[in-house]
Amino acid sequence: MSFLSPTIYRVCRGLLRYTWARLHPVEVQGLEHLPAAGPAIICPKHQRWEDILAVALALPPALYYIAKAELFVTPLQREFLRALGGVPVDRRNPRATLSSFRQLLPLLQEKAYIVLFPEGTYFRGRMGPGKHRLVQMLLKLQERHGLGPLPFVPVGLSYETSRRPSGWSVAVRLGPPLSAPGAGQAAALTQALLEQIARLCRGPEMLVGAWREPALNSMIRWSSGSG
Numbered sequence: 001m002s003f004l005s006p007t008i009y010r011v012c013r014g015l016l017r018y019t020w021a022r023l024h025p026v027e028v029q030g031l032e033h034l035p036a037a038g039p040a041i042i043c044p045k046h047q048r049w050e051d052i053l054a055v056a057l058a059l060p061p062a063l064y065y066i067a068k069a070e071l072f073v074t075p076l077q078r079e080f081l082r083a084l085g086g087v088p089v090d091r092r093n094p095r096a097t098l099s100s101f102r103q104l105l106p107l108l109q110e111k112a113y114i115v116l117f118p119e120g121t122y123f124r125g126r127m128g129p130g131k132h133r134l135v136q137m138l139l140k141l142q143e144r145h146g147l148g149p150l151p152f153v154p155v156g157l158s159y160e161t162s163r164r165p166s167g168w169s170v171a172v173r174l175g176p177p178l179s180a181p182g183a184g185q186a187a188a189l190t191q192a193l194l195e196q197i198a199r200l201c202r203g204p205e206m207l208v209g210a211w212r213e214p215a216l217n218s219m220i221r222w223s224s225g226s227g
Contacts (some may be wrong), residue, residue, distance in 0.1 A: 005083040009062050012084060021057055024050070025162075028058040030174035030200075035151050038111035040177070041138060044155035045197050046117040047124045050170070051157055055115060058172035064107055065115045066134070087114075089134075101137045108147055118193050130194050136186035143182045151177035154193050156200025173200040 034040070042063065044055050056063060064085040078088075087103055107114060118135065119128030135152070142150050154175040162169050175196045180189040 003079075003082045004062060004064060004085040006062060008080075008083040009085060013056060016053060016057055020053055024054075025169040026054050026057045027169065027171045028174075029171065031059075033153060033174040033176050034059060035153070035177065038113050039108040039147065039150060040113050041150055041152045042113060042115045042155060043118050043152050043193050043197065044115065044172075045157045045201050046119045046122055046128075047157065047159070048122060050159075051117070052115075054157055054170040054172055055155065059113070061113045063113050063115050064104075066104075066117075101134075101141065104138070105141055105145060108141060108150070109145070118190055118197070127194050127198050130190045132187045132190035135190045135193075136183045139180060139183040139186050139189070149179035149181065151179055152189065152193055153177045154196035154200060156197050156202070158201055171202075173202070175200050 038061070042055065042059065044051055052065065062085060064087055066089050067081065067086045068089065081088075087107075089101070104114065116134060116138070118130050120131040120134070121128065138150060141147065154177075156171075156173040156175070158171040158173075159168050160171055161167060178189060178192055178196070180186070
């Protein structure tokens with residue numbers, strides 16, 4: 001289970017605002033698409049490690065991050081990352097992954113905001129193929145525990161050059177949430193999310209050839225869960 005500490009999370013985010021964000025300003029667009037109350041799954045583009053900082057600064061609520069288990073090896077690092085909302089998932093072991101995802105159920109029931117990078121790893125300048133198995137597991141939790149349609153919020157990130165000494169800023173753009181009735185639509189939902197993320201990644205790092213007008217599966221819905 002994750003042990004997010006509101007105090008540690010708030011202090012670390014405050015430090016980021018007065019250090020990293022002053023060097024690399026974060027501009028946010030589309031906050032009206034963020035559901036006013038959880039649970040919600042935040043699905044950002046993943047191009048570099050700074051994505052984590054940019055998303056944490058852009059979105060007001062405390063966020064839980066689905067992260068690879070290799071980051072949680074040492075006791076000190078494990079406790080610190082958990083205090084910041086890290087939820088370890090062992091992607092190399094299917095049984096361990098299933099066990100890890102069971103940690104998410106109480107978070108979803110407590111209406112948490114959970115960050116899932118649908119590409120699974122870094123893909124610069126293009127969209128990765130997506131990891132629909134992680135989306136599938138979340139939809140299974142939705143089905144089995146009567147959570148209602150979970151909103152999956154696509155988020156684009158663009159790193160834009162500037163005249164600042166640091167050289168760049170970050171634009172974070174949220175799109176309307178998507179949802180699906182069950183695990184059988186996981187692949188279609190993942191594809192729809194990737195297409196929306198690609199559209200939202202405008203600017204100097206435009207994902208050439210990645211965006212096309214989405215042909216949504218009839219079971220995939222635009223969510224009305226934004227506040």
